[in-house]
Amino acid sequence: MEEVLSQNEIDALLSAITSGEMDAEELKNEEKEKKVRVYDFKRALRFSKDQIRSISRIHENYARLLTTFFSTQLRTYVNISVTSVDQVPYEEFIRSVPKITVLNIYSVPPLDGRMIIEVNPNIAYALLDRILGGKGNTINKTDNLTEIEKLLLTQIFEKGIYCLKEAWSTVTDIDPILEEFEENPQFIQMVSPNETVVVVSLTTAIGEASGVMNICIPHVILEPIITKLSAHYWMQTSEKERNPESYDKLSNHLTRAEVDIKAILGESSISIQEFLDLNNGDVIGLNQSIDEPLTMLINDIPKFHVQPGTYKNKISAQILEGIKGVTDNDE
Structure with missing residues (x-):
């Protein structure tokens, strides 16, 4: 099998011929000579x-x-x-x-x-x-x-x-x-x-x-x-082809996985002193308007705009739309 030169060795060889460090005629003469490679049969x-x-x-x-x-x-x-x-x-x-x-x-x-x-x-x-x-x-x-x-x-x-x-x-x-x-x-x-x-x-x-x-x-x-x-x-x-049995097993495990869902009513910032001075009956104003939809977080990632309400005597949230810029691949 003939030895294959790497790209770096080819570049070095061309550079040597161009600069005159190596003569192309000498290379031709060397190729004509019989070369013997030592081989250990053991x-x-x-x-x-x-x-x-x-x-x-x-x-x-x-x-x-x-x-x-x-x-x-x-x-x-x-x-x-x-x-x-x-x-x-x-x-x-x-x-x-x-x-x-x-x-x-x-x-x-x-x-x-x-x-x-x-x-x-x-x-x-x-x-x-x-x-x-x-x-x-x-x-x-x-x-x-x-x-x-x-x-x-x-x-x-x-x-x-x-x-x-x-x-x-x-x-x-x-x-x-x-x-x-x-x-x-x-x-x-x-x-x-x-x-x-x-x-x-x-x-x-x-x-x-x-x-x-x-x-x-x-x-x-x-x-x-x-x-x-x-x-x-x-x-x-x-x-490789998808293994149906493994795919179904993985899908079943994923569908049973629990996720944390939160609907944020609003947020506010107060100082430590204001926090210490709070008493019963005090009101903290939130940055959320009552006319705007709430943000629903899935595992602390904003996913949907929702509307608060009740369903079967329980506090609930109705999904209005997904939040743009958030995909299923987001972690």
Whole structure:
């Protein structure tokens, strides 16, 4: 594939030729020469930049969902964001993982294969501390997790499965299942050492603790949906059809929502001293004429001109007209 220059590189090249810093004839001679590009077959790049961007987009959504989930569960400050998305051999990923860490292994039916979510111990211990009522501080612990600690972490990551399912729903429907919980990466051998995997790194902050969560996705998982990881597919599916069931459910909730309605009889301004001197029988004049319609406010926003009166022995207001300049989109 020929390398595509960016607009800035094209402008710099034209500027150099115009100023005489670079000779066009030299460029022609260079093009005639055979160029050799070094290629490492052990680091086979099986995904295009476009597909990597799509994977990044999926997990940016996952990071937002996971941030909300952890914030709700832990009742503390949580911030998760995508740092990088790389394709590396599986062996390189395993070697980069600490000897003692937290590894959640998920199957993602109907897709083949399993993915790993590796959680840095700093984050894992901050999660445990917060779950057990602490401030979310991390500890320097070199021992293995206890059975109770494993159970608590397994429970919270099982609850967070819906975040992964929702993030991937833009591409395909998956049903993630947390199959294993492991601490030593050497005990995990999902694919061959030279198999290409996509590693998504998430910078994670919980309270004052910070660390990295890595998501390892083997090529075997992404292969059946590789065509859906293109910009063309995303543009085609950007406008999805309305789901009638979801629309009806949302409409029903909205129609039952309560709003605050007020009809303003008038307003007036007085000084503090006048307020202190008020007695029974005193009259405060309002700025509203009896011949003018009143203003009705919906959630403190002026919406209608109304006329006061009675209806079935209750004080009521009859809507005369809407107030110009106020639309339904106003908040």
